[in-house]
Amino acid sequence: MDPLKAFPLIQVLDEDGRLIGDRSQVSDDQLRAFFRWLTILRTLDQRAWNLQRQGRIGTYPPFSGQEATQVGVAAALSPDDWLCGSYRDWAALVYRGVPLYFPLLNSMGHPAAGAFPDPVQALPVQVVIAAQILHAVGLAWAAKLQGEPRIAVALFGDGATSQGDFHEALNLASVMSAPAVFVCQNNQWAISVPLHRQMHSQTIAQRAIAYNIEGLRVDGNDIIAVYQTMKEVVERVRAGGGPVLVEAVTYRLGAHTTADDPTRYRAREEDERFRHGEPLARLRRYLLASQILSEDEMQAIEEEAKGLVEQAVTDAASYPPSPPESVFDHVYASIPPQLLSQQEELARRVREGRRGGQSHG
Amino acid sequence: MAVLSYLEAIRETLRQEMRRDSRIIIYGEDVGVRGGVFRVTEGLQKEFGEERVIDSPLAEAAIVGTAIGAAINGLRPVPEIQFADFIFPAMNQIIQEAARIRYRSNGAFHVPIVIRAPFGGGVHGALYHSQSVEAFFAHVPGLKVVIPATPYDAKGLLAAAIEDEDPVLYFEHKAAYRSLKGEVPEERYLIPIGKADVKKTGRDVSIITYGLMVSYALKAAEELEKENISCEVLDLRSVRPLDVEAILTSAKKTGKVLIVHEDNLTGGIGGEVSALIAEHALFYLDAPIVRLAGPDVPAMPYSPPLEHAFMVSPEKIRDKARELAQF
DSSP: OOHHHHSOEEOSBOTTOOBOSOOTTSOHHHHHHHHHHHHHHHHHHHHHHHHHHTTSSOOOOOOTTOHHHHHHHHHTSOTTSEEEOBTTOHHHHHHHTOOTTHHHHHHHTOGGGGSOOTTOOBOOOBOSTTHHHHHHHHHHHHHHHTTOOOOEEEEEETGGGGSHHHHHHHHHHHHHTOOEEEEEEEOSEETTEEHHHHOSSSOSTTHHHHTTSEEEEEETTOHHHHHHHHHHHHHHHHTTOOOEEEEEEOOOOSOSSTTOOGGGTSOHHHHHHHHHTOHHHHHHHHHHHTTSSOHHHHHHHHHHHHHHHHHHHHHHHTSOOOOGGGGGTTSSSSOOHHHHHHHHHHHHHHHTTOOSOOOOO | OEEEEHHHHHHHHHHHHHHHOTTEEEEETTOSSSOOTTSTTTTHHHHHOTTTEEEOOSOHHHHHHHHHHHHHTTOEEEEEOSSGGGOGGGHIIIIIIITTHHHHTTTSOOOOOEEEEEEOOSSSOOTTSSOOOHHHHHTOTTOEEEOOOSHHHHHHHHHHHHHOSSOEEEEEETTHHHHOEEEEOSSOOOOOTTOOEEEEOOSSEEEEEOTHHHHHHHHHHHHHHHTTOOEEEEEOSEEESOOHHHHHHHHHHHSOEEEEEEEESTTSHHHHHHHHHHHHHGGGOSSOOEEEEEOSSSSOOSSHHHHHHHSOOHHHHHHHHHHHHTO
16 A cells, blocks of 8 residues: 555645645635735734744744644634644634633743633643543544534644554544544644654554544645635544544744744755745735736735734733642642632732742641 | 441442432443442443443443533543543543633533442452552542541441542452441431541551551451540541541541551541641640551552552551551
């Protein structure tokens, strides 16, 4: 079997933005909305990078290059469906309704960034690689047991496919026929380790064979391909067709995080090759060529995006700092006596005008 | 009142709780058709069906990881880890996920799961069917760790664990399953988690312990009564949270404290209990605190003389308590 033939790359727009497939499931209006979102998210991502460099936020993991996958996936879900993503999946979360300033709050360390406002159905972003894939299976499986129509989607990267949790999750989902979709954003790099050092398989999608589930490989930089593929997948999974593994082939345009410098391990030629087909530039070329949006209209959207992102920066910067005593919040449903005495000791220090220090039971 | 074994008390509580609350599901390795390798869940799949008592694939991280998801979606999972020795593949899911999701979601999500696992040695279980693992979890904020000592406590603590909104580890000593019997009321009752219990009052020495060691300590105390040494036996019932007040009350009362556990000495629960006493009751003490615990060797050996050497016994407790009384 040739995995590249068995799992052909689903593409609707090629790298140059030419239509090479069927886009009948996406209206022009939807494409305009996608362009607007991709623009807003790219603007936010770049602004966040700069804010970190200015020392105004802490470590930030940029998602540039992966917006098409994240928005395409999120757009295919119903509001009740669960989304379980990682630290790089803020684009999907924001598209689902998490406020634009939340990724910034998160990088400033505000605990509030862990609780998304209703009605967003999503777990807080995961840092331990692959752990959320099992949660997605549990959510999906429970929904099935409870007779709910919701499904669960796990978002993770190529590095996550080396983890045991990934394999355990796919196996258990397959055995239980859980309504879960596993979306691997294969961005080619796990920090500094390239895909070929991560696995000897030719594709990630082919791993579906081992679990006897459906596997698909889609161009993750092509929002039309991602959205249309996910729409169909979500429908099948919701109807009881069992779990599906989707490999979205994409590229991490930036660094792993603001603490990383990819020029130390990545060739410039590779970077340029992927940069050409990156999702926003690709969609832009297509929309211009097909006259769905004009240069002027795009410029207006870019202006709007800048305004929204500036507002998000203001919202994040003016968010009230956490009172020191709140370090003890949300450990248990009710605070046990030993923890209460630690909290009281800290509160006493704060009242006395001293900074939070040692406390013991 | 019915006399039940420790194991029967756990099974009947699971049955009673599952009848009361249809959100409760049990799953784990061999818990369904076989009813568990120790028969704790025997008959439950027959009564509640394959959708509520589920044989899972052999993968501990998956058992706990999916239980977390299922709990967030509104179920009350009671997963079983077949032996506490096999809980380690699930450590990440227990410590980083179950224990922390309330905190890192700023209260948006919580995980009401009860992870049951048989633990402990002295049953000729060898290196990987004998371990005590409670200290690893007692270290982790966000978790509760319960270790019942009697059939009565097994029921009340299990019901409380299931009703708890936070993740609870519920460790069952294998040697207790069939050897311990006691009266267990038919009706439902809860024993609050974090409340210790004085199993025997005494004047001279406080023996602070939990789990199977409570019955060993009671045996030791009974023998020492003949020598006119009066021991108080405090059953911690849960090692996280600890009942600080009960520990200090007993320590202050007798002025002599012997802490007993089967788990390895270093970094064990005994260290925490003795630190609490040293911090808050030092001047009430008439002798240094004594700890009696499993030795600091990597595992419980299979060789009978070596297993015997490892295990804490009523005799070892008696001898330590006597020395302490005579200090």
